[in-house]
Amino acid sequence: AATPGKVPKVVVxxxxxxxxxxxxxxxxxxxxxxxxSLPGGHLEFGESFEECATREVxxxxxxxxxxxxxxxxxxxxFLDKAKPYHYVVISIRAVLAxxxxxxxxxxxxxxxxxxxxxxxxxxPLFSPLEKAIQAGFNPFxx
Ligand code: 8DG
Ligand code: MG
Ligand code: MG
Numbered sequence: 001a002a003t004p005g006k007v008p009k010v011v012v013x014x015x016x017x018x019x020x021x022x023x024x025x026x027x028x029x030x031x032x033x034x035x036x037s038l039p040g041g042h043l044e045f046g047e048s049f050e051e052c053a054t055r056e057v058x059x060x061x062x063x064x065x066x067x068x069x070x071x072x073x074x075x076x077x078f079l080d081k082a083k084p085y086h087y088v089v090i091s092i093r094a095v096l097a098x099x100x101x102x103x104x105x106x107x108x109x110x111x112x113x114x115x116x117x118x119x120x121x122x123x124p125l126f127s128p129l130e131k132a133i134q135a136g137f138n139p140f141x142x
Contacts, residue, residue: 008086011076012052013040015093015139016065018115022139023102025060025113027126031078031085037126039113043090053092061113062103065094071139076128089128093139 015038016023024036041056043049050068057065071091078085104112116122118140125133 008088010043011040011087012043012049012056012090012092013038014053014057015091017093017095021115021117023113024116026111028109028111032126035124035126036122037129049090049092060106062105063100064097066097067095069093074132
C-alpha cells in the first residue's frame with residue numbers, strides 16, 4: 001500500500017573481500033545500533049552503483065577498492081519502527097586495490113571496522129545482513 005510522503009531509498013553496500021575474510025563495521029545508528037554491517041550508503045543522484053560503492057568505502061574506511069562486481073539486490077524493510085525505512089540495497093563485491101589498512105573515518109557512525117572470516121562472523125549482525133545470509137547469500141566467488 002502506498003504510504004503518503006514515504007519513498008524507498010537506494011543504497012549500495014560492499015562485500016570487501018580479502019582471502020576468506022570480509023570487512024564489517026559496528027554500526028552507531030538508530031537503525032541497528034551496535035550490530036555489524038557492510039560498508040555502504042545512499043546512492044547519489046547521477047551515480048553508478050560502482051561509483052557509489054567506491055565513494056562510500058573511501059568515505060567510511062579510507063580504502064581504495066577494485067574489481068567491482070554486482071552480486072545481488074535485496075528489498076530491506078524496517079516497517080515496525082516509529083520512523084519506518086525501506087531500502088533497495090544493491091550488493092557489490094570488491095577487493096582491495098593494494099595492501100591498505102582500514103581507518104575509522106566516521107567514528108560517530110561506526111565503532112570501527114575489521115576483517116572477519118566468513119565462517120566465524122561476529123554477532124549480532126545487522127538484521128538484513130543476517131537474514132540474507134540465512135537465505136543463502138554468500139559473496140565469495142569460490
Ligand atoms: P550516507 O549518508 O553515507 O549515504 O549513508 P550512511 O550514513 O553511510 O548510511 P548507512 O546506514 O550505512 O546505510 C544506509 C541504509 O542502508 C541503512 O540505514 C540501512 C540500509 N542497509 C541495509 N543493509 C545494510 C548493510 O549491510 N550495510 C549498510 N551500511 N547499510 C545497510 O539494509
Ligand atoms: Mg554507511
Ligand atoms: Mg556513508
